[in-house]
Amino acid sequence: MTVRTHADSLKWVEHGTGLLVTQVALLDEESIARPSMLPGWTRKHLVAHVAANADALGNLVHWARTGERTPMYSSADQRGADIESGARLSVTELVAWLNVSVHKLGVAVDALTGEQWRTEVVTAQGRNVPATEIPWLRAREVCVHAVDLGTGTTFADLPDEFLAALITDIRGKRGIDEVPGGPLPEVAAYLAGRPHSLADVPDLGAWL
Incomplete structure (x- = not known):
């Protein structure tokens, strides 16, 4: 059984984000509209999902920082709605959303203190976890979906x-x-x- 540390997860977020953002920046309107490696999703759907996930995890970081209960999504339907609306954006708009969401999450994560990292939050699946799990949740998203983009990684x-x-x-x-x-x-x-x-x-x- 592999034991991962909080520092490991933060490092993997950086690695996966770099892979994904670099690939997305090379896509044009035609190539980003092509199918991803996930059935039923174009690359636009995938990029919108990763951007929306950053915003959603940012809600958990806000929860950890302030103690104010802030769920990842406002409703069970919001996740899907964000992805579908994002998939209708132009490549310029979509890349801008991804870059802004990535930056905002990174700044928010960097600002958390040791005590705040121990705050218990609730994932979209209803699991109670310490805020230290947030980087691992993000690392999985950016690393695996960098592969799902289907651009060679x-x-x-x-x-x-x-x-x-x-x-x-x-x-x-x-x-x-x-x-x-x-x-x-x-x-x-x-x-x-x-x-x-x-x-x-x-x-x-x-x-x-």
């Missing part, structure tokens, strides 16, 4: 330590006791329900 481009932590996380959530052998990036891709090279393994379906 693969799980092999993600840090081994992140992949090991991701495997541990997914195993717990899927209730998997044993994982198949194989290269770390391929095992992580398989458990996340993404394309992989492992043979003779059952389909797990998409995760995240």
Whole structure:
């Protein structure tokens, strides 16, 4: 079992954000409208999701900083509505939203104190977690979705330590006791329900 630290998660957020933002900046109106690697989603949907997720996690950071209960989303429908409306934006508008949301979340996270990091918040799935989990939630989003963008980044481009932590996380959530052998990036891709090279393994379906 891999034990990740708060510092690890912050480092992986930076790595994944760099990968994703760099790739998105290279997309034009035509290429960003093409399908992502997630069924039913264009790259526009994916970028809108990552931007909206930054805003939503920013709500949890606000909760941790002020003690004011601020859910990630105002309603169960807001997440989907934000993604759909974002997918209708121009590439310029969408990239601007992504960059602003990334910057705002980074500034808010950097401002949290040690005591504030220990504040308990509630995820969109209803889990009670300390605010120290927020960077891990974001690291998963930016790292995995940098691959889902379908512009050439693969799980092999993600840090081994992140992949090991991701495997541990997914195993717990899927209730998997044993994982198949194989290269770390391929095992992580398989458990996340993404394309992989492992043979003779059952389909797990998409995760995240």
